[in-house]
Structures are given as C-alpha cells and as structure tokens.
Amino acid sequence: MAVESHGLLPLVLNLLLCVLGPSESQGGKLLVVPMDGSHWLSMVSVIQQLHQRGHEIVVVAPTSSVRIKEGAFYTFKNFPVPFQKEDLEAIFVSFGHNVFEDEPFLQRVVKMYKAVQKDSAILLSACSHLLHNKELMASLVAGSFEAVLTDPFLPCGSIVAQYLSLPAVYFLNGLPCGLDFDGTQCPSPPSYVPRSLSVNPDHMTFLQRVKNMLITFIQPFLCSAVYSPFASLASEVLQRDVTVQDLMGFGSVWLLRSDFVMNYPRPTMPNIIFIGGINCVTQKPLSQEFEAYVNASGEHGIVVFSLGSMVSEIPEKKAMEIADALGKIPQTVLWRYTGSPPSNLAKNTILVKWLPQNDLLGHPNARAFITHAGSHGIYEGICNGVPMVMMPLFGDQMDNAKRMESRGAGITLNVLEMTSDDLAHALKTVINDKSYKENIMRLSSLHKDRPMEPLDLAVFWVEFVMRHKGAPHLRPAAHDLTWYQYHSLDVIGFLLAVVLASTFIVFKCCVFGFRKCFGKKGRIKKPHKSKAH
Numbered sequence: 001m002a003v004e005s006h007g008l009l010p011l012v013l014n015l016l017l018c019v020l021g022p023s024e025s026q027g028g029k030l031l032v033v034p035m036d037g038s039h040w041l042s043m044v045s046v047i048q049q050l051h052q053r054g055h056e057i058v059v060v061a062p063t064s065s066v067r068i069k070e071g072a073f074y075t076f077k078n079f080p081v082p083f084q085k086e087d088l089e090a091i092f093v094s095f096g097h098n099v100f101e102d103e104p105f106l107q108r109v110v111k112m113y114k115a116v117q118k119d120s121a122i123l124l125s126a127c128s129h130l131l132h133n134k135e136l137m138a139s140l141v142a143g144s145f146e147a148v149l150t151d152p153f154l155p156c157g158s159i160v161a162q163y164l165s166l167p168a169v170y171f172l173n174g175l176p177c178g179l180d181f182d183g184t185q186c187p188s189p190p191s192y193v194p195r196s197l198s199v200n201p202d203h204m205t206f207l208q209r210v211k212n213m214l215i216t217f218i219q220p221f222l223c224s225a226v227y228s229p230f231a232s233l234a235s236e237v238l239q240r241d242v243t244v245q246d247l248m249g250f251g252s253v254w255l256l257r258s259d260f261v262m263n264y265p266r267p268t269m270p271n272i273i274f275i276g277g278i279n280c281v282t283q284k285p286l287s288q289e290f291e292a293y294v295n296a297s298g299e300h301g302i303v304v305f306s307l308g309s310m311v312s313e314i315p316e317k318k319a320m321e322i323a324d325a326l327g328k329i330p331q332t333v334l335w336r337y338t339g340s341p342p343s344n345l346a347k348n349t350i351l352v353k354w355l356p357q358n359d360l361l362g363h364p365n366a367r368a369f370i371t372h373a374g375s376h377g378i379y380e381g382i383c384n385g386v387p388m389v390m391m392p393l394f395g396d397q398m399d400n401a402k403r404m405e406s407r408g409a410g411i412t413l414n415v416l417e418m419t420s421d422d423l424a425h426a427l428k429t430v431i432n433d434k435s436y437k438e439n440i441m442r443l444s445s446l447h448k449d450r451p452m453e454p455l456d457l458a459v460f461w462v463e464f465v466m467r468h469k470g471a472p473h474l475r476p477a478a479h480d481l482t483w484y485q486y487h488s489l490d491v492i493g494f495l496l497a498v499v500l501a502s503t504f505i506v507f508k509c510c511v512f513g514f515r516k517c518f519g520k521k522g523r524i525k526k527p528h529k530s531k532a533h
C-alpha cells in the first residue's frame with residue numbers, strides 16, 4: 001500500500017500540474033551554465049520552476065563545484081578540471097581571512113588583487129576545460145537546446161551559447177567595473193549614476209562627481225584586465241575575433257537581481273529585467289530546532305547574524321570583541337559561525353553552522369539582522385522588514401550598506417575599526433529607535449508592491465527567449481556602432497566642417513565684396529574702367 005502511494009503521488013502531482021499549470025508551456029530544452037557559490041542559490045529556484053513547467057534542463061559544471069550538485073529537477077553534466085573542490089573552498093576561506101587582516105591599505109589591495117588574479121586563473125582554466133572537452137561539447141551540440149541560461153560574471157556560458165548558436169539569458173547580481181550596464185549599452189551619465197565601489201550617493205557633490213568621473217575612466221582597464229583572457233579563449237574556440245564587449249553584449253535578456261528600492265533610479269534598457277528580491281520569495285516554516293530558539297527568546301526576540309557563505313570564520317580577537325557586544329543585549333542572537341567558539345560567548349548567543357536566514361528574518365520575533373551587506377542578505381532584510389547592522393567586507397557590499405544607511409534602515413560599521421561598544425550601541429539603536437523599523441517597513445512595502453513576483457518574471461523571460469529564439473527586437477543598435485559613431489563624433493565633425501567651410505566661404509565673399517566696394521579702389525576699378533571704356 002505504502003509503496004503504491006509513493007508511485008501514485010508524483011503521478012497525481014504531475015496530473016495536477018498539467019491541469020492547473022499554464023497551458024502554453026510545451027516543454028523545451030534549456031542549457032544552464034551557472035556560476036558556483038551563492039550566485040547558484042537564486043538561479044536554482046528559477047530552474048526548479050522551469051522544470052515544474054515541463055522543461056528539460058541540463059546543468060553543466062566542473063566536478064569540483066562547491067555548491068552545484070546533482071539535483072532532482074535537472075540533468076547534471078560535469079566535466080573534469082585540474083583542481084579540487086578543496087582548492088575552491090580554500091580560496092573562499094583565505095578571502096574571508098584577508099578581509100580581517102589589519103594591514104596598510106595598499107598592502108591589502110595588492111593582496112586582494114593577487115587573490116582575484118589567482119581565482120580568475122582557476123575559473124578561466126575551468127572554462128577552458130569545458131570548451132576543450134570534445135565529448136561533452138559534442139553532446140551539447142547534439143542536445144538541440146533552445147537557449148542558454150548563464151551568469152555572465154563568468155562569461156563561459158556566453159562562449160558556449162555562441163559556439164552552439166543559441167540565444168543566452170543572463171542571470172546576475174551585477175558585474176564588476178560597471179560592465180553590466182556597459183554590456184547592455186545602457187547610458188550611465190557619471191553626473192548622477194554612482195559607479196560601483198565609489199560609495200557615492202546619486203546626489204553627488206562636486207568632489208564626488210570628480211571621483212565618479214575618474215572611476216568611469218579607470219573602469220574599462222580593470223574590466224579588460226579581468227575579462228580579456230576570456231575574450232582570447234573565445235576567439236580561439238569560436239575562430240574569430242571576440243572582444244569583452246562581444247561576450248557581454250551577446251545576452252538577449254538580462255535578469256538583473258536589483259530593484260529601485262535598494263538601488264538609485266537610473267536609465268535602463270528594454271532587455272534588462274529587474275528581479276531584485278527573487279531569493280526572498282520562497283519562505284518555509286522553521287525547523288523544530290530553530291522554532292525552539294525563537295520561542296525561547298520570549299518578548300525580546302532574536303537577532304540573526306551571518307557574514308555570508310564566504311566568511312564563516314574570523315580571527316579570534318575579533319570574534320571575542322563581537323561576542324562581548326552580543327552579550328550586552330537582551331535579545332537571543334543566532335550566529336552562523338563555524339570557527340571555534342569564542343571563550344567569552346554569552347548565554348544569549350547561540351552558534352550554528354548554518355541558519356535558515358530568510359525564514360528566521362521572516363519570523364515576527366526577528367528584531368535585527370547583522371549582515372555583511374551582500375545583495376542576497378540585503379534583499380532578505382528589506383522584504384522581511386528587519387533593520388540591519390551592516391559590516392561590509394568587500395566588493396559591492398560597501399555600496400549596498402551605504403544605500404541602506406542613507407535610507408535610515410540600518411547602521412554601517414567598519415569591521416576592522418569597530419569596538420565591542422560600537423557594535424552593542426548600533427544593535428541597541430536599530431532595535432530601540434523606532435525610526436529604523438519604520439524606514440525598513442516603508443522600503444519593504446515599496447519593494448513588495450509589484451505586479452508580478454520576480455521569480456515569475458524570471459521564468460517568463462527565460463521562456464520568452466526560448467519561444468522566440470532570442471529577443472533581437474529588444475537589442476539596441478548601439479551594439480553595432482563604433483565608439484565615435486556612438487558619440488556622434490563623426491557627425492559632429494562633419495557638421496563642424498560644414499559650418500567652418502561655410503563660414504570660410506562667407507568670409508571670403510565678404511572680403512572680396514568689401515575690397516570691390518571700398519578697398520584698393522584704384523587697382524580693382526582700373527581694369528573695370530578700362531574694360532568699360
């Protein structure tokens with residue numbers, strides 16, 4: 001009986017899906033070339049939804065992936081790479097450690113740069129191993145896919161899509177050095193669109209605009225340093241000249257995990273779809289373990305504390321300072337921490353190796369959220385309306401934190417310089433000063449007031465690209481112009497030449513006429529007179 005019902009349940013569910021599900025989707029084939037780490041986590045919810053709508057999905061990733069594994073709703077094709085999962089994890093761990101080392105700024109930058117260089121070499125080699133894997137690539141060619149879903153942070157998926165002549169849907173949080181909006185040819189006036197890593201607001205002072213302009217000039221060089229090896233690889237595989245802009249500009253539709261509650265208003269393009277908060281949509285009830293913690297916290301409630309998946313250990317001295325601060329508040333603190341417990345850990349602080357962050361933040365007893373201000377965490381804080389204490393560590397986190405702070409929804413701390421008192425004070429402020437809760441609730445209601453859930457939007461646009469074999473009608477012609485054509489320099493030059501030439505001719509005519517009437521009468525008139533006579 002039990003065995004039978006096991007077989008029956010999926011059947012009934014499938015039947016229900018067929019009856020209830022949108023009748024349009026007739027099941028296509030989608031190839032997914034994802035990016036490992038937290039980037040994968042929000043993409044996987046889209047894949048799950050697409051599977052439920054009857055599509056067949058193939059995910060391609062290296063054997064040594066950290067997060068990407070076999071899944072029930074996709075076919076997993078992996079390929080061998082010359083490095084281990086542990087090598088990747090070691091990169092994450094050292095990345096986390098570097099952040100906390102109190103070194104001179106320049107030394108930190110150099111160290112970070114070297115780490116990024118090493119990481120991108122590893123990621124590039126993974127891409128190269130995929131593209132040179134004849135057997136796997138042949139099976140992809142034979143796979144008759146309709147589109148490729150990929151995170152262009154690693155433009156490998158773009159190369160695969162071009163190799164297979166398939167349209168690509170980009171799914172991303174953003175790209176470094178402004179390559180996201182440059183890649184879509186979206187205008188970004190530096191006068192009011194703050195550059196990433198500038199920590200500028202949208203209303204900038206003169207000096208902030210100078211900084212913004214300087215970053216605008218430097219960005220293309222940084223981008224090309226990071227991404228040009230991928231362009232060379234693409235040129236080799238596709239046997240034609242491919243630039244970084246070609247790799248990025250290939251995306252038919254860009255699903256951007258961003259919105260205008262968190263980010264400042266700015267120009268956008270018809271093929272950019274904003275799906276910020278997509279990671280927040282699915283909320284599950286808490287497990288027994290976590291529900292018990294929340295219940296036990298009583299009227300004071302809980303504080304959720306996580307520095308993200310990249311940083312799970314921090315130096316002992318810092319950990320003790322933090323533990324000291326956490327002991328000074330009446331709330332129960334749930335801290336995701338995998339290092340050895342600080343010796344001064346207070347009774348109200350519970351260390352866990354993992355926590356259901358979004359589900360905990362969604363509980364009415366959540367009072368505050370201590371976060372590294374990664375985009376996932378920020379959106380979970382916004383959609384659940386929980387004020388934040390932010391400790392940005394690297395990348396876009398400073399910008400994210402600044403945005404939340406400027407809207408009165410949280411307090412930013414410098415993790416290197418902060419004392420135990422600073423942290424305790426910041427926590428007490430966001431919990432007890434009602435304005436923080438009011439501001440985050442206002443952001444939350446703005447964020448959630450939308451015609452369509454971001455997950456449905458993402459699924460719709462992936463299917464759109466599959467149905468129509470791309471979206472060339474949304475592609476701005478800017479992609480096909482040279483830089484001087486884009487800025488109309490040739491036209492300006494032409495018009496300038498016309499104006500100059502006409503001015504010159506008019507001037508010459510005037511001079512001629514002037515001379516004829518008044519100047520050097522004798523010499524000009526004489527021949528006329530002599531003719532007339």
Ligand SMILES: *[C@@H]1O[C@H](CO)[C@@H](O)[C@H](O)[C@H]1NC(C)=O
Pocket residue numbers: 288291292295
């Ligand atoms: C927590 O409290 C709720 C409401 O009082 C109760 O229904 C639930 O069973 C409790 N859970 C645990 C694990 O104690």
